Amino acid sequence: MSTDTQTPAPSSAEPEIRKGLAGVVVDRTAISKVNPDTNSLLYRGYPVQELAARCSFEEVAYLLWHGELPTPEQLAELERAERSQRALDPNVKAVIDSLPTTAHPMDVVRTALSVIGANDPTTEDSSRGSNLAKSVRLLAQIPAVVAYDQRRRRGEDLVPPRDDLDYSANFLHMTFGEVPAPVVVDAFRVSMVLYAEHSFNASTFTARVITSTLSDLYSAVVGAVGALKGPLHGGANEAVMHVFDEIGDASKAESWLDQALAEKRKIMGFGHRVYKHGDSRVPTMKAALDTLVAEYGRKDLADLYDRLEAAMTDRKNIQPNLDYPSGPAYHLMGFDTLTFTPLFVASRITGWTAHIMEQLESNALIRPLSLYDGPDERHL
Numbered sequence: 001m002s003t004d005t006q007t008p009a010p011s012s013a014e015p016e017i018r019k020g021l022a023g024v025v026v027d028r029t030a031i032s033k034v035n036p037d038t039n040s041l042l043y044r045g046y047p048v049q050e051l052a053a054r055c056s057f058e059e060v061a062y063l064l065w066h067g068e069l070p071t072p073e074q075l076a077e078l079e080r081a082e083r084s085q086r087a088l089d090p091n092v093k094a095v096i097d098s099l100p101t102t103a104h105p106m107d108v109v110r111t112a113l114s115v116i117g118a119n120d121p122t123t124e125d126s127s128r129g130s131n132l133a134k135s136v137r138l139l140a141q142i143p144a145v146v147a148y149d150q151r152r153r154r155g156e157d158l159v160p161p162r163d164d165l166d167y168s169a170n171f172l173h174m175t176f177g178e179v180p181a182p183v184v185v186d187a188f189r190v191s192m193v194l195y196a197e198h199s200f201n202a203s204t205f206t207a208r209v210i211t212s213t214l215s216d217l218y219s220a221v222v223g224a225v226g227a228l229k230g231p232l233h234g235g236a237n238e239a240v241m242h243v244f245d246e247i248g249d250a251s252k253a254e255s256w257l258d259q260a261l262a263e264k265r266k267i268m269g270f271g272h273r274v275y276k277h278g279d280s281r282v283p284t285m286k287a288a289l290d291t292l293v294a295e296y297g298r299k300d301l302a303d304l305y306d307r308l309e310a311a312m313t314d315r316k317n318i319q320p321n322l323d324y325p326s327g328p329a330y331h332l333m334g335f336d337t338l339t340f341t342p343l344f345v346a347s348r349i350t351g352w353t354a355h356i357m358e359q360l361e362s363n364a365l366i367r368p369l370s371l372y373d374g375p376d377e378r379h380l
């Protein structure tokens with residue numbers, strides 16, 4: 001066996017393979033710190049719980065991109081730029097309209113982002129200024145794409161944006177044609193803040209790999225969307241709701257789980273590559289879910305949530321991740337289950353773009369090695 005480059009492996013020992021890069025530190029980042037020992041998550045040094053309690057999503061986006069929270073003037077400038085770019089681009093709408101309503105919404109978002117990139121004359125400009133401008137544009141455009149796609153599936157017309165609303169209220173307005181109760185808007189804002197950034201997760205790493213070849217920001221984001229779609233990553237928030245639908249009633253949670261575990265199924269919304277004693281974001285999102293349960297009078301959903309979590313702790317001692325409370329929260333807000341992972345995209349675009357810019361500041365082509373275990377050299 002040999003590694004697949006011209007540099008020979010040390011002859012005495014086979015190189016260690018870390019499947020899934022588990023435990024491998026591949027670079028530095030100043031954007032966020034995930035600490036499984038203290039069960040904490042910091043964005044640029046600030047605990048995510050404090051940001052979720054006190055900041056708008058726009059402020060958090062600014063923090064991730066610039067490293068500091070905005071002054072009132074800087075925030076006003078970001079809000080002006082974001083609000084002025086909220087309307088769905090007609091070119092993008094035309095492409096969405098050409099796609100079947102059976103397409104998965106993540107495929108629609110991925111396609112829409114490709115179209116936005118192909119139409120942008122500055123795509124090849126990878127300067128920080130240009131990439132920041134693109135990041136703000138994507139922050140503003142993704143809600144239009146996600147909201148319109150859900151509406152067209154329901155046979156509803158596009159709702160134009162309102163520039164008198166903040167990001168979260170406008171997103172809900174464009175999706176549902178009205179602004180829901182303040183507790184609902186707030187729960188949505190909290191979810192956006194919590195989903196925004198999580199160090200070298202699979203989709204962010206994908207974006208950094210693509211960026212490391214000196215490809216453009218849109219290409220990196222499109223690749224990241226593809227990585228996020230999978231149910232082992234962002235697709236889990238959608239999958240959690242399918243599990244809830246499958247179980248149906250809290251009284252069946254334990255028997256459903258036993259059967260699923262006997263079939264060696266992975267239980268969606270549980271477990272994490274980094275956190276092994278619970279996800280730092282879950283208590284905050286669970287509190288937001290609780291406000292929605294109270295608002296909509298859905299104790300049945302809360303009961304199912306609690307019983308499945310308790311059974312999973314009892315059977316496997318595996319804790320929920322952020323997708324577990326987010327799935328039912330988005331359901332209560334009125335989103336279609338298929339729209340849940342695109343909501344994750346809408347938030348994570350901030351973290352992805354921050355990482356793309358950080359990667360470019362200190363770039364090295366990302367290209368690991370592999371251990372060849374195919375046939376020995378042979379000849380025709």
Ligand SMILES: CC(=O)SCCNC(=O)CCNC(=O)[C@H](O)C(C)(C)COP(=O)(O)OP(=O)(O)OC[C@H]1O[C@@H](n2cnc3c(N)ncnc32)[C@H](O)[C@@H]1OP(=O)(O)O
Pocket residue numbers: 020231232233234236265266267268269270271272273274316318321322323
């Ligand atoms: C926002 C996010 O992206 S968070 C992640 C969202 N993804 C999910 O919720 C999907 C369900 N969870 C999983 O599949 C996993 O926990 C992952 C992929 C998130 C993390 O996986 P890894 O770090 O690779 O852990 P791994 O899969 O090796 O699990 C370790 C053990 O716990 C078990 N395990 C971990 N998660 C689960 C789960 N959700 N259901 C059942 N068993 C699980 C594994 O079967 C394995 O058991 P074994 O040692 O007996 O084989």
Ligand SMILES: O=C([O-])CC(=O)C(=O)O
Pocket residue numbers: 195197198200201202233273274321322
């Ligand atoms: O960090 C991870 O592997 C997955 C995750 O929780 C995230 O991306 O938010």
